[in-house]
Amino acid sequence: MQPVVTVGLDGSPESLAAARWAADEAEKRRLTLRLLHAWPMLAPEPAHTPSEVDQNYWAKRLVHTAQTELQARHPGLSVIGSLVAEDAQNALLQASSESEVLVLGSRGLEPVESYFLGDVSMPVVARADRPVVLVRAETGKEGPVPAPVSRVVVALKLRDSSESLLDFAFHTAAARGVPVLAVHGRSVPLHARVPWGVDHDVTEEMRREAQKQLSKALRPWREKYPQVEVADSIRLASPAKAVVQAAEGAALLVVGRREHRTGLGARLGPVAQAAIHHGRCPVAVVPHD
Numbered sequence: 001m002q003p004v005v006t007v008g009l010d011g012s013p014e015s016l017a018a019a020r021w022a023a024d025e026a027e028k029r030r031l032t033l034r035l036l037h038a039w040p041m042l043a044p045e046p047a048h049t050p051s052e053v054d055q056n057y058w059a060k061r062l063v064h065t066a067q068t069e070l071q072a073r074h075p076g077l078s079v080i081g082s083l084v085a086e087d088a089q090n091a092l093l094q095a096s097s098e099s100e101v102l103v104l105g106s107r108g109l110e111p112v113e114s115y116f117l118g119d120v121s122m123p124v125v126a127r128a129d130r131p132v133v134l135v136r137a138e139t140g141k142e143g144p145v146p147a148p149v150s151r152v153v154v155a156l157k158l159r160d161s162s163e164s165l166l167d168f169a170f171h172t173a174a175a176r177g178v179p180v181l182a183v184h185g186r187s188v189p190l191h192a193r194v195p196w197g198v199d200h201d202v203t204e205e206m207r208r209e210a211q212k213q214l215s216k217a218l219r220p221w222r223e224k225y226p227q228v229e230v231a232d233s234i235r236l237a238s239p240a241k242a243v244v245q246a247a248e249g250a251a252l253l254v255v256g257r258r259e260h261r262t263g264l265g266a267r268l269g270p271v272a273q274a275a276i277h278h279g280r281c282p283v284a285v286v287p288h289d
Contacts, residue, residue, distance in 0.1 A: 004100065005031050008036050008092055009036060009062060009063060010037070014137045018135040019035065019070060021103060027077050028176055032077075033070065034079075034082055035079065035081045036092070038085075039085065042059060067081050093124055097128075102133070104124065104133070105134070105135055125257075125272075131284050131285065133284045133285075134282065150178040151180065152181070153183055153243075153252070154166060155243040155256070156183065156184050157271075160258075163288070166218070166221045168254055169284075172254075172284075179228060180229070181230075181233060182233070183232070186234070198236075215232070218230060240271050243279075248280070254283075256287070257269060257286070
């Protein structure tokens, strides 16, 4: 199968926003865009069925309408529609394994159960083989989403492998011609807290050590992508808070999740959870070892 960016469609404003983001990304990466609509009740496709008796009419119309809009916005983009008679979660997980990126709509601050396709999106994000990008609709209850800043923000723990995250972040930034901001958050330990605030000597030592580790992690990627401008930020705050604040208004926030959590089921870490719930820009969740 040719390399594709796949987007899940359900007709909601969030999934349509995701489709527009996915089309832009596919064009920049010079890939085909696949519009996927999965529904177990899709009927087998008989030959020469008139539209008035076609049980799949509305599913076809949903995909065709989105395809028409996206081709008008991106005349040179290859866009294919795909109707799958399968459970949505299984279809999306399979699509992820076949795609460079899987893109889904997200309602951000709403409860987990209200994400794209009900309770489907979170298990997909937690189990997908490839990066999954969650995109919010342009407006929500809390008001318009801020105009994006032309940068990709990537959250780094430094203790774990960050190659997959940095590869995705730098590749995306290079394709878009925007800079990368690498962010590391580190909570101030209890022993550094004093009645008037924090011990400056302790926090400065924390910053120096974190900066050394961050510079080392970024060095090979600066060399691999010399055309990408790179900045870094060490924030003495909880990693989740630091990342959400740094990503305000960004074009994309990239966070990681472990590929295998044996016995724990489909879960995300606190940084990924915070990014998905509170980040207002598109969020890419990248699996790593």
